[in-house]
Amino acid sequence: MQPVARPLAPTYQERRWELPPDAVVHHGTVDDAVRVLAGRTITALTGAGVSTDSGIPDYRGPDSPPRNPMTYEQFVSDEDFRRHYWARNHVGWQHVRRTHPNAGHRALARLEERGVVHGVITQNVDLLHEEAGSRNVIDLHGRYDRVVCLQCGRVISRAHLAERLDALNPGFLKSVLQGGTTVADVEIAPDADAVVEQTSHFRPAPCEFCGGVLKPEIVYFGENVPRERVERAYAMVDAADALLVAGSSLTVMSGLRFVRHAAKREKPIVIVNRGETRGDPLATVKVDAGVTETLTELVERL
Template sequence: MTKVDDAVRALTGTRFVALTGAGISTDSGIPDYRGPDSPPRNPMTYQQFIGDEAFRRHYWARNHVGWRHMHRTRPNAGHRALVRLEERGLLAGTITQNVDLLHQEAGARNVIDLHGRYDRVVCLSCSQVVSRALLAERLDALNPGFAESAGAVGDIEIAPDADAVISATSHFRPAPCDSCGGVLKPEIVYFGENVPRARVEAAYAMVDDADALLVAGSSLTVMSGLRFVKRAARDGKPVVIVNRGVTRGDAHATVKVDGGTSTVLPELAERLPARGAAPR
């Protein structure tokens, strides 16, 4: 019996929730932070962003290149498998740590974007929210030719938060809020920043209402995602983890499948029976 067999047995007869991380999007061309083949990364912290104008300029220059790549990515087999499970009534909803919106693009209906979304920007002073596409037009006007001179997007390393790894950013001009002149920030939860409480409570409620938890493509290194694994395990619910490599939640797992989500999730979607039926 394989680990996938065990996962099928653990989830059969349940209505479960998925918790996804960067690993589910790697096959869409978005690298993760902590996968076994990932290079070392030092993402900008919330404290750096709000406390230093040079950091903000550096971030927005890189983001101005990187967000275009995110906009062009497409869902992969893992995202589509979760949609099939949702359509069949087996998956109650998805809590994602990703900001790439690929679950929604694949057709998922019930998604909590735990760490925000890359396509919106918020003013830290007046809280006005604008689309990233609209901001791109302003940044292009302030920095004509910058994105093109940074190099073709396909040749630049892109991080999961739409950051692009480029070095020459000192001449970049960020855009202030066009309403109050305040500092703009992507509507993304940075390292060192707290997830909004209402969002956390909604995610807890989703886990509490489900019979089991499926973790897909997350190392669970940060408490932001691990807390939901601990909650499910505390309540005696099956926890199935599908991830390449070790995760911080392995000790709480009913079943751990060491594998890629683009391979394992479609197999689960194929084999999990309707509730009340025998597993395949």
């Protein structure tokens, strides 16, 4: 078979879309999903919807508020944007680091343990798949617990940076959480961003080795996913017999390209998500249902 030509690192960005009126969507049930997946090895592609039951809101779910994530260009080119981001992140990461895997994460880990799931490609940065016990995981968009210097390339832990930010901004967290407000009460986004209005007085920390700009080791909108990571993800799709998409609207090409790749390879595709996804016309079966309960049922039946 001739290799399928594919773009290596399309830009991770928002795109508006609607299903064409004549799109054929094969809606089905968990029974239909089991019939498609039974006896096959599976690569799972997960999105923010798999972590909502862990207390991390998604970007585009039916009940999600409108969000306007910061772009890579804004972050690298404007000191005020960076100050605003780090102030909000300093609150938001406190919430994400306290979250725990839910039954959906554990279901995928159990399926991997049994040899049913070959691996997980996740668009999430929360590391909950790893915490649940999944071993073969590709964190497509990076991970929230590490920070990289854009000048010297040094990588430090987010926990270490938190200590430095606390020292530079004494009383900041207390001022945000005054009046009995807790971190859990603040609106949080999946990338550990938090809704904090007053950030002009916040002092970001430079790299302690070279004085350069620090950035979360997360792929921003408008930034490319590293080529090597994309290649590993394509290989993971190729190594399995079927693709299971869980909790992703596939709005951005960063995730949709793997669904398109599986379709070109004529691999069965099962999508589990509440609401439409951009990959629905390519699905063998689309299950419009909650991710956690569906994955939990699949682990009992596959």
